[in-house]
Amino acid sequence: MYIWILTNSIGFITGFGAIIYCYTATYKFIKRRISETLADHHVDQVRVLLQRKVLRNSILMTIGVLICYIPESIAMGFMSAKVLRRDTVVGAVLIAISYASMLADTIVTPCLILYFSAPLRDAFCFWKQREKDEDEWGVRYDDDLLRH
Known part of the structure; x- marks a missing residue:
C-alpha cells in the first residue's frame, strides 16, 4: 500500500510539475521571440501587451489542466490513505466527480485552444454561421466553390 501511495504521489507531483514547467518554458520562449521580433521597433507597449x-x-491553460486533474489526485490520495472507501456513498461520489473532471478536460482543452487561436476561432465561427444559414434559409453551399 505504501509503495502505491509513494508511486502515485511521485507520479502526480512529477506530472503536474512537468505541466507547469512546459507552460512556463513556453511562456519564456514566446516572450523571448516577441522581444527579438519587436526589438527593432519602438513599440514597447505592444510587446508588453503581447x-x-x-x-x-499560459495561466488559463495551467488552471484548466489543474482543475481537471487535481480532483482525481485528491480522490486517489483519500482512497490510498484509507480516509475514504470506494464502497461508501461519499467515496463513490468523490470518485464520480474526479472522473467527470478528468473527462471535462476533453472539452476544456479544445475550447481553450479555440479561444486562443484567432484563425481557428474564425474558421469555426464561419462553419457555425454556414450551418445556421443552411438551417434558416435552406441555402445549400457548394463546397467546391468555397475552396477556390
Missing part, C-alpha cells in the same frame, strides 16, 4: 496575453493564456 507578453501579458501569452502569460494570461
Whole structure:
C-alpha cells in the first residue's frame, strides 16, 4: 500500500510539475521571440501587451489542466490513505466527480485552444454561421466553390 501511495504521489507531483514547467518554458520562449521580433521597433507597449496575453493564456491553460486533474489526485490520495472507501456513498461520489473532471478536460482543452487561436476561432465561427444559414434559409453551399 505504501509503495502505491509513494508511486502515485511521485507520479502526480512529477506530472503536474512537468505541466507547469512546459507552460512556463513556453511562456519564456514566446516572450523571448516577441522581444527579438519587436526589438527593432519602438513599440514597447505592444510587446508588453503581447507578453501579458501569452502569460494570461499560459495561466488559463495551467488552471484548466489543474482543475481537471487535481480532483482525481485528491480522490486517489483519500482512497490510498484509507480516509475514504470506494464502497461508501461519499467515496463513490468523490470518485464520480474526479472522473467527470478528468473527462471535462476533453472539452476544456479544445475550447481553450479555440479561444486562443484567432484563425481557428474564425474558421469555426464561419462553419457555425454556414450551418445556421443552411438551417434558416435552406441555402445549400457548394463546397467546391468555397475552396477556390
